[in-house]
Each structure stands twice: as structure tokens, then as C-alpha cells.
Amino acid sequence: MLKALKKIFAKGDAAPPIAASQPEPAPQPAAAQAPERQAGKPRPKPAPKAKAEPQAAVQVAQPPRAESPAKDKPRRERKPKPQASLWKPEDFVVEPQEGKTRFHDFKLSNELMHAIHDLGFPYCTPIQAQVLGYTLRGQDAIGRAQTGTGKTAAFLISIISQLQQTPPPKERYMGEPRALIIAPTRELVVQIAKDAQALTKYTGLNVMSFVGGMDFDKQLKSLEARHCDILVATPGRLLDFNQRGEVHLDMVEVMVLDEADRMLDMGFIPQVRQIIRQTPPKSERQTLLFSATFTDDVMNLAKQWTTNPAIVEIEPENVASETVEQHVYAVAGSDKYKLLYNLVTQNKWERVMVFANRKDEVRRIEEKLVRDGINAAQLSGDVPQHKRIRTLESFREGRITVLVATDVAGRGIHIDGISHVINFTLPEDPDDYVHRIGRTGRAGTSGVSISFAGEDDSYQLPAIEELLGRKIKCEMPPDELLKPVPRKHH
Secondary structure (H helix, E strand, O other), X not given: OHHHHHOOOOOOOOOOHHHOOOOOOOHHHHHHHHHHHXXXXXXXXXXXXXXXXXXXXXXXXXXXXXXXXXXXXXXXXXXXXXXXXXXXXXXXXXXXXXXXXXXXXXXXXXXXXXXXXXXXXXXXXXXXXXXHHHHOOOOOEEEXXXXXXXXHHHHHHHHHXXXXXXXXXXXXXXXXXXXXXXXXXXXHHHHHHHHHHHHOOOOOOOEEEEOOOOOHHHHHHXXXXXXXXXXXXXXXXHHHHHHOOOOOOOOOOEEEEOOHHHHHHOOOHXXXXXXXXXXXXXXXXXXXXXXXOOOHHHHHHHHHHOOOOEEEEXXXXXXXXXXXXXXXXXXXXXXXXXXXXXXXHHHOOXXXXXXXXXXXXXXXXXXXXXXXOOOEEEEOOOOOHHHHHHHHHHHHOOOOOEEEEOHHHHOXXXXXXXXXXXXXXXXXXXXXXXXXXXXXXXXXXXXXXXXXXXXXXXXXXXXXXXXXXXXXXXXXXXXXXXXXXXOOOO
8 A cells, every 4th residue: 555655656667677686685575574564563673673672661662653643743743833823825925937936836735835935945946946847746857966056955845745745654663764865975964954854844754864973872862762754864874774774765755866976986886776775666766866967877877776767957057157256376286385375364264165186185284274373174084073063063153264175075065155165276077176166156145266276287177167168267376475374383
């Protein structure tokens, strides 16, 4: 019965080709266990889940099963009800406008419209308008879009609508999410989960996020405390939970893969394949895949994991060039740090992001800035997660002036008010240039990007210009920006 409710449309394709050799065995146990869940028997779990049954003594084991709907209901309705009763759809008036799509133009629930209203989104971005046209009808989709185009809200609105329209089964375990979002970096997972919480504010749906580098037991406790509706996770940490028997993916109705190109680059695809094998076949789930680029590898994965997907492409050039003023300084490698220091101090900039290609470069730049009296911090794969989150909050609140990051750490950071992005070294992949400068000039504000082209990296410029479709003028920095850095005496 659940299968029938999950998909109103019938996707004729069989399970993904990759499922034929290895994946086939994995969904089998999941399907085999479904009748046990219907019959109300406890699900067989590995050792960690054995603790969940003794909950009878400590918390509530069998009672939560019987009481689950009743127990969840107060939590689901208590918060939204009072506010929802004061808000009416008539409070959200958006006039139709030529060439623009309103959220009113889609059939969205009042609870979801209330949250969209709170967030101040009257009109859809181009990718939201196009993607929602397909996904709200249950179709799979592949979207090409950079960060900052509104794609996160596009797939979250689609997920929330699906979960609201299809009632959850009466019997389910805490660790059985109905929607799964996989993203490559911890920062991106945290950001998506934050956006999901804002959009589910009045729906009673529970959002959880799992990332490596954070307390496993703490994440486990939140999982055991309430049902998980939407799970956002990095591949490695999700597999940890899945292999320990804490998370089961056989009830996933909607699966989203965000930044598929980055997951390929970071070597996550074997882990992602393992995860997808645990979910229902592609004909019985909705799959949405987003990527900044449509390489052959990305499209090959999309074919394996989706059924008759709608393909939506949003050109990155508009995102890159319209709101960001771009400069390139031709500078010797030995003068790059002097130029950075003088730009920040002489102009009294307060919120600057600096990108470098390697972790050791990032560390060295940050150490020099701190030594020379500038409030700076670094973000790279070596920084523990709790410290990364603290660093981002300090940067957001203005306690840190300069944030130095690698591309992996900087991807998906959404912080308003970043006035300048500096490319200390030009990226090897032109798409990363667009991602980097997209950290400034967000939400219609203007921003400035300055790239340092030295003897080691200036050869990257032609490929970047080709992607942008225009030349970027190369300038010599004025002499005052190359003055020696005054030494601080501590």
C-alpha cells in the first residue's frame, strides 16, 4: 500500500543498470523487512539498535509504537497551530508580473506558503520556476545551476509538498527518513538543513542533519528522540549510521543529490552508490540531481539514478558577471601577500573572503594575517567541524574580517554582506572561479572580486574568460598597494 501511495505516476523503467550486478541484493533485505514492520514486529537491528528496544524501561519502547501518532501530534501541531491560525493566505499578496513566476502559481499548502511569506520570497528564481513545474508533478529532474540561484529552495519546496501530500505509514521506526538529501561538504549540509527548518516551520515535519567531525552520540540521540522526515547528510557520516543499523533508507520517497560534480571530484561516488542501493528502486522514488556542470560523468550517473528526468539548465554567466565587478592584478608571487594585506588595511574592508588552491597555502596566509594584526580565520578540510561552524558564525557576525578558504570548504557558504572576494591563486577549474566570486554580490547587492595573476597561475585566465564569455582587463597594482608590511611587535 505504501508503494502505491508513494508514486501516483508509474515510472516504467526498471531499477538502475548499476543495480543489476551489485545493488540488487541490497534493496532485497529492505523489502523483505517491510512486512515485519506492517505486522508491528521490532525490526532486526545490529547491536546499536538493540538499545532502542530497552527504551521500554527507560523512555517509551512499545508505548511510542502504539502512541506514536498521538505522541507526535502535539509536537507536530502545538508549535504551528497558534501562528498558523493568525495567518491567512490573503496576507500574502503578490501581484502577477510579466515574465515572473509567483509561488502562488503552484499548488502549495498554506503552511508552506506561510513559511515562504516569512522568508520574503514573492517570486521564484528561474531555476525554482522551471524545476517546480516538473517536480511538483512527481517527475525526476536534473538541474544545472550554481550556488546562489535558489536551487536549494527549489528541491526543498518539492520535498515538503510530497511529504505533505502522502501520509506517513502508521508503523515506522525513528531512523527511517522519508526524504534524503546528500551533499558533499559539511558547510553545505548545515546550510541546507537550516533552509529546510525555515521552510518546514509550520508543517510539523522534522529535519535532521548528519555530518562528520561532530559528536556521533549527540546526532544519534536526536535520531532516537523523534521521527526523521527530511535527512540531510554527507555521504561518509550517513554510511556510518546506515552500517550501524541506526538509519534505514527503504522508505525514502524523494532523494536529492546536490553538487554531483563536486561529489565526483571529491571521490564520493562509491559511497553514494552504496547509499543509493539501500533506497527503493528508482521507479519507486523521486530523484533530483543538481550539478554546476553537466560533464559526461555527471550525465552518466544521472542516467543510472533517475527515470525520464526533466533537464533544467540555468546559465552561470548571469550569476557571475551582473552583480560582481571583476578585477585582475598582474603581480609576482612574492608580492601577493603584500598586496592582500594593503588592500584589506588601506581600504578598511570588514568582510572579505580569500581563496587559495591548497590547504597549506590557506594556513600560511591565515597565519601571516593574524601575525600582522588582522582578524583572520581559515576554512579547509583539516579544520574540525565544530570549529568550522564557530568560525562561520564569527565571520557572519563581523568578529572575523578575513576568511581564508579552499574551494571545497568555501562551496555553499551563504553569508550576506561579503564585500570582496580575493583569489590569492587562480583556480585550476574555471567553474570554481564562478563559485568563488559568487560569494559576493548576493541577493541583488553589488560586490567586487580581485584576482592575483602570478607567474604560476596566470595561464588559467583564458579558460576563465572563455567561460564568462568576456575578457577581464589585467591591471598592474598601484605602488601604494605593494608597500612592505609593517612588522608588529608583540
